[in-house]
Amino acid sequence: MQNLRHPCGLIVLVALLLGLGGPVRAQSTDIQSLIAAGRLDEMRWPNFASARPLLQQLYQPKGFAPLWLNGPQPKPVALSLIGTFQRAGDEGLDPEDYDASRWTARLAALKQSAAAQARFDVALSVSAMRYASALHRGRVNPQSIHRTAFDTKPFDPAAFLRDRLLASADLPAALASVEPPFAAYRRTRQALLRYLQLARIDDGERLPLPRKTVDPGQTYPGVPRLIRLLRLLGDLPPGATVSPDAQTYDVMLSDAVKRFQRRHGLEADGRLGAATILQLNVPLQQRVQQLQLSLERWRWLPAGISGPAIFVNIPDFRLRAVDRSGIALDMRVVVGRAMRTQTPVFSAKMTHVIFRPYWNVPRSILRNEILPATQRDPAYLASKGFEVTTWDGEIVSTGPASDSVLEQLQQRRLTVRQRPGPGNSLGFVKLMFPNENNVYLHDTPARSLFARARRDFSHGCIRVEKPAELTAWVLRDNPGWTLEKVQQAMQGGNNNVTVHLATPVPVFIVYGTALAYENGEVHFSDDIYGFDSRLAAALARGDAYQ
Numbered sequence: 001m002q003n004l005r006h007p008c009g010l011i012v013l014v015a016l017l018l019g020l021g022g023p024v025r026a027q028s029t030d031i032q033s034l035i036a037a038g039r040l041d042e043m044r045w046p047n048f049a050s051a052r053p054l055l056q057q058l059y060q061p062k063g064f065a066p067l068w069l070n071g072p073q074p075k076p077v078a079l080s081l082i083g084t085f086q087r088a089g090d091e092g093l094d095p096e097d098y099d100a101s102r103w104t105a106r107l108a109a110l111k112q113s114a115a116a117q118a119r120f121d122v123a124l125s126v127s128a129m130r131y132a133s134a135l136h137r138g139r140v141n142p143q144s145i146h147r148t149a150f151d152t153k154p155f156d157p158a159a160f161l162r163d164r165l166l167a168s169a170d171l172p173a174a175l176a177s178v179e180p181p182f183a184a185y186r187r188t189r190q191a192l193l194r195y196l197q198l199a200r201i202d203d204g205e206r207l208p209l210p211r212k213t214v215d216p217g218q219t220y221p222g223v224p225r226l227i228r229l230l231r232l233l234g235d236l237p238p239g240a241t242v243s244p245d246a247q248t249y250d251v252m253l254s255d256a257v258k259r260f261q262r263r264h265g266l267e268a269d270g271r272l273g274a275a276t277i278l279q280l281n282v283p284l285q286q287r288v289q290q291l292q293l294s295l296e297r298w299r300w301l302p303a304g305i306s307g308p309a310i311f312v313n314i315p316d317f318r319l320r321a322v323d324r325s326g327i328a329l330d331m332r333v334v335v336g337r338a339m340r341t342q343t344p345v346f347s348a349k350m351t352h353v354i355f356r357p358y359w360n361v362p363r364s365i366l367r368n369e370i371l372p373a374t375q376r377d378p379a380y381l382a383s384k385g386f387e388v389t390t391w392d393g394e395i396v397s398t399g400p401a402s403d404s405v406l407e408q409l410q411q412r413r414l415t416v417r418q419r420p421g422p423g424n425s426l427g428f429v430k431l432m433f434p435n436e437n438n439v440y441l442h443d444t445p446a447r448s449l450f451a452r453a454r455r456d457f458s459h460g461c462i463r464v465e466k467p468a469e470l471t472a473w474v475l476r477d478n479p480g481w482t483l484e485k486v487q488q489a490m491q492g493g494n495n496n497v498t499v500h501l502a503t504p505v506p507v508f509i510v511y512g513t514a515l516a517y518e519n520g521e522v523h524f525s526d527d528i529y530g531f532d533s534r535l536a537a538a539l540a541r542g543d544a545y546q
Contacts, residue, residue, distance in 0.1 A: 030118030045545030187516035428490035
């Protein structure tokens with residue numbers, strides 16, 4: 001009788017009293033066997049070996065009895081979960097990752113045997129844990145896509161099922177509680193719903209590529225399709241009147257194209273060139289996928305971002321400083337070159353700023369760019385404001401480079417830095433958030449690059465359009481550091497002055513090719529580093545579920 005004090009013994013006793021001992025014992029044995037195997041071949045992703053400890057925690061307190069069934073009948077929460085899996089596409093997830101098309105047959109088989117009931121119950125538990133985890137922290141470990149990306153968020157799906165889902169009277173609210181708490185995430189999800197609908201109703205006709213750029217007032221055979229597409233996307237207002245001539249590309253259409261161009265990272269000139277036609281011809285299903293991938297990336301971010309923070313979105317070429325009231329600053333940035341010097345995805349805390357900094361030239365730039373230029377012209381270093389120093393910072397030369405200096409630079413016995421001033425590559429301020437990538441934000445004398453639509457020109461660090469405004473914002477808790485004082489320190493202060501932030505600011509360097517703005521617009525960017533393609537391939541392989 002002592003065994004009956006154990007939860008398993010109590011369940012067996014109750015089952016015997018009710019005349020259900022046989023089915024309950026069979027279900028419990030089958031569930032234990034399935035968990036021990038860590039595999040259920042009838043699932044889309046059959047291997048759940050890594051979840052065995054979680055399933056043990058979930059089932060053991062109930063003696064491995066079914067959690068989602070009353071006899072052969074599914075509980076209401078089980079049916080609600082199945083419906084949620086079948087609508088997973090609305091969350092940017094793949095319904096088949098949670099066996100959406102397989103539940104009808106499983107429900108029909110419940111009355112056939114205890115074994116079918118055990119398989120149903122375990123499959124539902126595995127799918128529910130996968131679904132909740134996907135909502136909370138994404139399906140793919142971000143570090144498998146970006147080496148230095150954010151750490152995986154902790155989450156206990158077994159505890160969530162036990163404490164929230166199994167007894168939930170409001171399943172949507174319980175699931176919403178584990179989703180990212182960001183307004184931008186919710187806007188992206190709404191944009192996804194809209195683009196799913198647009199993709200269903202769009203006819204998919206491709207616009208013809210003109211032999212030369214089409215200006216307003218000129219003829220273009222694709223005008224009828226252009227009108228339909230721009231109206232569908234909302235760039236051409238529903239009540240807008242366009243030319244009755246089906247071949248004329250008029251001013252109203254040109255204005256709509258400007259809106260489209262602005263939303264897709266193009267120069268908003270209102271002309272129909274090859275780049276604009278290419279973007280107009282991107283299938284809307286591809287835009288759906290971009291939004292799905294952006295939702296995945298939002299789920300990677302720490303859930304506890306509550307205070308002011310800086311976000312730099314690489315493919316969007318923009319920096320946004322946010323606080324509790326929303327976006328405090330919004331500016332253009334220049335990021336690392338796509339082919340050679342990509343800016344990494346990671347997060348760190350900004351701790352200090354340096355006014356009128358020296359630029360300590362990285363070894364790769366010294367080797368690949370500065371040394372070859374100096375070999376061609378020994379006066380190159382002096383003409384660009386560089387000085388040769390020891391590794392301790394002792395100045396060796398400020399004039400033309402001698403053969404001896406060149407030899408020591410090639411042997412890495414000496415290094416090069418650029419003096420503060422108007423020509424310094426870092427401009428008049430750099431904003432530091434120490435990290436293993438040696439990446440930081442900084443001013444730049446190359447202001448013309450901010451006018452470009454595509455802005456990947458740097459060696460990996462990030463040049464900011466409004467350095468004084470950003471510096472004043474990060475120093476807002478430092479007494480006396482007004483915008484005016486920041487500008488004075490940049491333009492006429494002492495060289496290489498460090499100011500530590502009274503309150504460190506989290507910095508997130510992120511990568512999202514689809515963004516839902518506060519004004520309701522959805523902006524899309526090119527996958528300049530190929531990270532979306534890499535993430536889409538990982539999701540298609542089911543990396544998280546194998």
